[in-house]
Amino acid sequence: MRLGVTMFATDLTMEPHELAREAEDRGFVSLYLPEHTHIPVSRETAPPTGADQLPEEYARTLDPFVALAAAAVVTERIRLGTGVSLPAQRDPIVTAKAVATLDRLSGGRVTLGVGFGWNREEAADHGVPWKRRRAVAREHVLAMRELWTAEESEFKGEFVDLPRTWSWPKPAAARVPVLVGGAAGPTLFAHVAEYGDGWMPIGGAGIREALPALRDACAAAGREPVPVVPFGTLPSREKLDYYASLGVEEVVLRVPAAGRDEVLPVLDGYARTYGVPGR
Template sequence: MRLGVTVFATDVSMPIADLARAAEERGFSSLYVPEHTHIPVSRRTPPAAGQVELPEEYRRTLDPLVALSFAAAATERIGIGTGILLAAQREPLVTAKAIATLDHLSGGRFVLGVGFGWNVEEIEDHGVPYARRREVAREHVLAMKALWSQDVAGYEGRHVRFEPSWSWPKPHRPGGPPVYLGGAAGPKLFAHIAEYADGWMPIGGRGVKAALPALREACEKAGRPMASVIPFGTVPSREKLDYYAGLGIEETVLQLPSANADIILTSLDNYTRYL
């Protein structure tokens, strides 16, 4: 099973290019970074992970696509990805161009992890009603996939409309990079995955085994192969990783602390025992 890593890359954490090189040198398969465009100070929405106070790295997060361009330029083999990109908060024409450029220049190493978001006020500041964020994200991803896969692409939806257009470069891989959706198991998420994604990124990986039959059923109903599953932000143990491998999971992404180089490199070195 391949092992990747994820970290909240910020302006005060270990430089992303240095981290990417260190992860590649140690044999990790991928590096993922998350996204928050901003964090409104009102803090009406409590932290999604249940913390009493939202950790500082949420307000200092680098733009993921810009950060990953530095990671790609500093490395040769390691996969780079978003874990996750908030698709409902991004204009799809510009984002499609940025992702296609990054995948093209990196030689097809980019993976698009997409999430719907949990911070109500952050989402609303982008003009997106919280209750509609899933349908907005869906149209944004479908519109981007059209731009990546067609020489002339247009889109006519409820939330996205643009006339038939040219948009190059195309991603390195025909049709665009793999798309994974993050979120808790459930029929709505699995229906989205079956329709327009390649797989599921369950945060932490808890409850994966129990959810697999429902995901398989959703994929079969859509007439497509079973989606891939990448447990994401996992704190590893040998037993846990062996358990995932026994489920047929081919990649797990391990959580790194958002910290300076000394702390992150220590964590990376500790994780090498699982490679």
């Protein structure tokens, strides 16, 4: 089983390019960074953590694409992913170019993890109708696919109207993998089956029960089953063995949103305990 890592990278944590280098040196295969453009101070949306107060790190996140570009410069093999980006809140033309540029400069190492968001106020500031955010995200990803692959791109939908256009660079990879994050359900799996290259469940609970529905959604779309990549996992040997028994090939482990002195011992412990090749 391959193991990656994710950290809530902020202006107060270990620098993400340093984390990428240290993770690669220890044999981890991927690094994922989250996205929040901002956090409105006046909010009605409850924190997704279940806590009374939203942790400060949500308001201090680095831009994931800029941070991953820095990571690309100091690494050679580790995959560089968003976990997750919020495409409904992003201009698809600008984002398509950012992803393609990062993929080209990193030698085809980008994975785009996408989600639909939980913060109504944040989405509203971007002009995203809350009940339509999944539809907006879908069109934005489909439009980006068009920009990444077609010599003359064109897309017409409800939220994106792109006339024939040129857009370079194209990604270095033949296909930028898109992992769709979110809780199991028919709507989520319809998105995965239509435009995703995998499902990224946060934490990974309930995978066994959800797999038949995911396979059915893929079959209905005329596709083979897609990979499942449990994300933000706090590992144990039993948990990783359980994932392996389900056919999971990659798990993304959580490291604390902290400085080097706290993060590196966690990386070393994961590598030592779960058999990640060392330096």
